[in-house]
Amino acid sequence: MKSGKYLAAALLLASISSVGLSGVAYGETTAPDAVKFVDDEVSKSLTGAAGNVESGRKVFANRKQGNCLACHANKDLASQPFHGEVGPPLDGVADRYEAAALRAILVNSKIALNEDTIMPSFYRLKNGVRTADKFVGKTVLSAEQVEDVLAYLQTLKDE
Amino acid sequence: MKIGLKTISALACTLCVSVAVGGSAYAGPDDSSLIIEGQNIATDVKAPEGSAFDQLYSGWRFRATETQSLQEDDFENPAFVAVDQAIEEFHNVDGSAGKSCADCHSDVSDFKDVRASLPRWNAKTNKPETLENIINECRTERMGAKAWKWESTQMLGMTALVGLQSRGSAVNVQTDGPMAEWFERGKKLYYTRVGQLDMSCAHCHENNFGTMIRADHLSQGQVNGFPVYRLKWQGLGSIHRRFKGCMDNIRAKPYKRGSDEFIALELYVASRGAGLSVETPSVRN
Numbered sequence: 001m002k003s004g005k006y007l008a009a010a011l012l013l014a015s016i017s018s019v020g021l022s023g024v025a026y027g028e029t030t031a032p033d034a035v036k037f038v039d040d041e042v043s044k045s046l047t048g049a050a051g052n053v054e055s056g057r058k059v060f061a062n063r064k065q066g067n068c069l070a071c072h073a074n075k076d077l078a079s080q081p082f083h084g085e086v087g088p089p090l091d092g093v094a095d096r097y098e099a100a101a102l103r104a105i106l107v108n109s110k111i112a113l114n115e116d117t118i119m120p121s122f123y124r125l126k127n128g129v130r131t132a133d134k135f136v137g138k139t140v141l142s143a144e145q146v147e148d149v150l151a152y153l154q155t156l157k158d159e
Numbered sequence: 160m161k162i163g164l165k166t167i168s169a170l171a172c173t174l175c176v177s178v179a180v181g182g183s184a185y186a187g188p189d190d191s192s193l194i195i196e197g198q199n200i201a202t203d204v205k206a207p208e209g210s211a212f213d214q215l216y217s218g219w220r221f222r223a224t225e226t227q228s229l230q231e232d233d234f235e236n237p238a239f240v241a242v243d244q245a246i247e248e249f250h251n252v253d254g255s256a257g258k259s260c261a262d263c264h265s266d267v268s269d270f271k272d273v274r275a276s277l278p279r280w281n282a283k284t285n286k287p288e289t290l291e292n293i294i295n296e297c298r299t300e301r302m303g304a305k306a307w308k309w310e311s312t313q314m315l316g317m318t319a320l321v322g323l324q325s326r327g328s329a330v331n332v333q334t335d336g337p338m339a340e341w342f343e344r345g346k347k348l349y350y351t352r353v354g355q356l357d358m359s360c361a362h363c364h365e366n367n368f369g370t371m372i373r374a375d376h377l378s379q380g381q382v383n384g385f386p387v388y389r390l391k392w393q394g395l396g397s398i399h400r401r402f403k404g405c406m407d408n409i410r411a412k413p414y415k416r417g418s419d420e421f422i423a424l425e426l427y428v429a430s431r432g433a434g435l436s437v438e439t440p441s442v443r444n
Contacts, residue, residue, distance in 0.1 A: 063373070070373040082374040086367050110357075118362040120355075128352035128359075130412045135355040 029143045032125045041100035046143035056152030059145045092158035106146050187369035188220035198327045204434035211365050218378035230442040238388035238440035245316035254304025274325035275437050278426045290318045309416040315395040322439030332429045345427025354411030381432040384441025
């Protein structure tokens, strides 16, 4: 259908321009609907580049961004108050999962963890019904933020 | 006479076993018991058959000791400022009929047990009615006065005053007959994932009650204490305001206060607390 094509083109443009705006000079951002899952894993970087650990650490803790601490305790962020206990602690999570598995969990927890999970899907457009207007058509995190959180998670090793 | 009796720990910690086995920081409901003005308030009861829970717990059991104690003594309970104002309002003549509530209801204690069975079926409107609906029906039909806004000071105070008359009575709402359809509708809303964060009420209040979600201790999301005085709100709030708050938090577009959706949800959530004592007006952080 025509409108479908226009929408796809618009999405593509939007994703290209967002790459341009955020200053990533290389690679190509994968749109949320285009992320490829193979065996519940996502092996390709969403931005085509590696994430930034320090930014990821901030996104992880920020209540308006990842807010991962709402549900997961994490000793590395002991300086931050109030770690939740809805999900498992993420200490040593890099010893338990490869990068491709962690990326998949972040992008779409319903595919990577389980269908009924409470954990939000951070890079997916089709979420719950009645999404508030200002979040419609938006992912919880940007592709870049997902890669940043992923880079940070990979530093969480037990030894 | 107003006496605040201190909490007596009487009940065995039913969840201690799982804490020991799981070794986690899981802190379920605490084991305090609630006595207000010498009256025993059932803050946990065995879940009725078909319930999603084994044991039902009032939200009071998940609050910090300091917050809990505010509800143990009506002198300490900040909601009683509004209750006192509502007593005045009760005698206040308003509307074209020149009547006050007291002209038809000689004593507010006539409302004993009303709150415990709300929402209830209204054959005239052919839908369930909440306490707000009932109060506004009196105002518009019998007093010739203007309806109060759902979240107005007057409405909150009056629902607190009328609800207080049922304090200690067991929640018992009708879910069969004409209510069945509304119950099913509420149930569906309860289990539907909403918002960008993609959660249903059940994700937090059924699957994860007892755990900390950041700084909040998740309860079963019961409505037996409403309207509640929330320290965060610095005032009373209705059930529908709480529903809205939870939906806002998961980045969903809330239904309107007084909407059919929220009335259905209120009915369903109330039915999940069957047997718990009415605690109106309760205190939360």
